[in-house]
Amino acid sequence: MKSNLPPPYRYLRPETVSLLRSKELFTRAVQQPTRGAYAEAVLELGEKNPLVVVLDADVSKSVGTNKFAARFPERAFNFGIAEQNMMAAAAGMATTGLVPYVTTYAVFASMRALDQVRNSIHYPRLNVKIAASHSGITPGPDGVTHQGQEDLSIMRAIAYSTVIAPADPATTKLAVWAAAEWAGPVYLSFTRDPVPVLFDADYPFEIGKAVTLREGKDAAIIAIRDLVAQALVAAEALAARGLDVRVIDCHTLKPLDVDTILAVAGETGAIVTAENNIRFGGLGSAVAELLAEHHPIPMRIIGVGNTFTESGPYLDLIEKYGLSANHIVKAVEEVVARKSSARRQK
């Protein structure tokens, strides 16, 4: 599909670009939680593949998988509030050739049932898809117990894991379908709160391939999940200040797209990572590990600090806890300054 987007943007809907330019992305864009897009995608998957089953733990109404249960009652299994049993049962199903999509919240998928996720799913590399809503601090008002602010870090630490966190509803569907084709466990991380619909139908989703959404040479923002939208807003603000900043949607945290990130490091010389996730062990850590060994350059990590957050509206929390476009802008200016001063010293 040929895009007629104005440069430097790629793969965004024309409306997204207009709203970025008019600074109205979070007030006027069509918004949907990515959990809802997951529910729609898995329903479509159920139509195509009779081996797809959906497992729930009493949050099917919240996530929307109750629609799958209504359409395919014999292939929907509600395990009640018992995530550990659900996760290991999914492993058992996968040994027989079924393709289970296990649906729960990130805190339960990545922590309550982590032992099952590690030992019964990842160690034997069984074909289980773990669909986690309420990732990061995207369930703003629910507060800390329901905010999965560590799920990316925890899941990344497990051997053989594949970890995907799509940025908008459109790419969520692509991610769910791609996961179905991927042999082995996949962890899919979704938002509870609505995020803007960003992407057009030409978005080239491929597991493990980061996507450049905005060209730029002064610095790059590598973002994941809901912070991709913040990164785009930040880049637009930086453009107004004379900085030409690249934006990368790193939807697959693991396997990390090493080639793209090293190329970005070489071409821009300054990187800011942005994740709605604890700073320890997530996207920032993954990129820092890569750059430290292969291409050290000025870098900043935007993520939740050494704290739990609190209840509040999603966008207010993002602002208060240092994850918003405003914070990304400051971080980019800082790495660009460090890059310039390093060059002057040479």
Add this chain to the structure above:
Amino acid sequence: MKSSQAPMSIQELKVMAATIRCDIIEMITTANAGHPGGSLSAADIVTALYFRVMQIDPKNPAWPDRDRFILSKGHACPVWYAALAERGFFDKSHLATLRKLNSILQGHPDMRKTPGIDMTTGSLGHGLSVGVGMALSGKLRKKLYDVWVVIGDGETQEGSIWEAAMAASKWKLDNLTAIVDRNRLQNDACVVDVMPIEPLADKWIAFGWKVVEIDGHNMEEVVQSLEASRADKGAPTMIIAHTVKGKGVSYMENVVEWHGKAPCKEEAECALEEIRRCACEI
């Protein structure tokens, strides 16, 4: 039974159980590590399943319609490895490689390394849930296979066991049978002292299971209860098999320390001599 081997008689099963007990002692002695007590207590149950009850094909371990077996108390895997080797899933020479580098026989069962292992286990409390998943899949796809899960009595202290108990009952998984190896000891001490689990039968009955209690070393009772469970419809079955930890080796029997300790060479000789002597009297 799909394989060429005919189902064994009770007499033959008793002899095979003695052979498997010898394999267990030899494996753990050679490895100089492992869990003899819980392997020996489950030996008669596992023998009955692999040599009489289960629909399996050692030449085709991935046969989609096979019965599934899960040793949820994965630390007792020497009994599983011995049964698989004696049944022809892999060569017996592998038994001497238990727990060694590059072995197909890991310290706890690994389905990707060992032919015939239907599920990786080791972290207690997972296996019954995995069995629930396999049984649900069997129901959904109208398969005739049965799923057999051996759990430890100490393992029933894990909360997830009871999550699985509820689920198996909700979905009326009569293709699922759990056998608890009720040997009354666990790693630290007696189960009753660490964390009491009685009244065990009443608990499973309350959770909606059919419950039978047997002497887990009486081969007639073991076979009869397993075959009855296969025929039974409408609900999952729990077989509470009263066993003796370390069964067959008198100095190991009912001694907590033999949960996870290898015998020395002399102790092993003595154990093998006793098991063989008893086998001659069968």
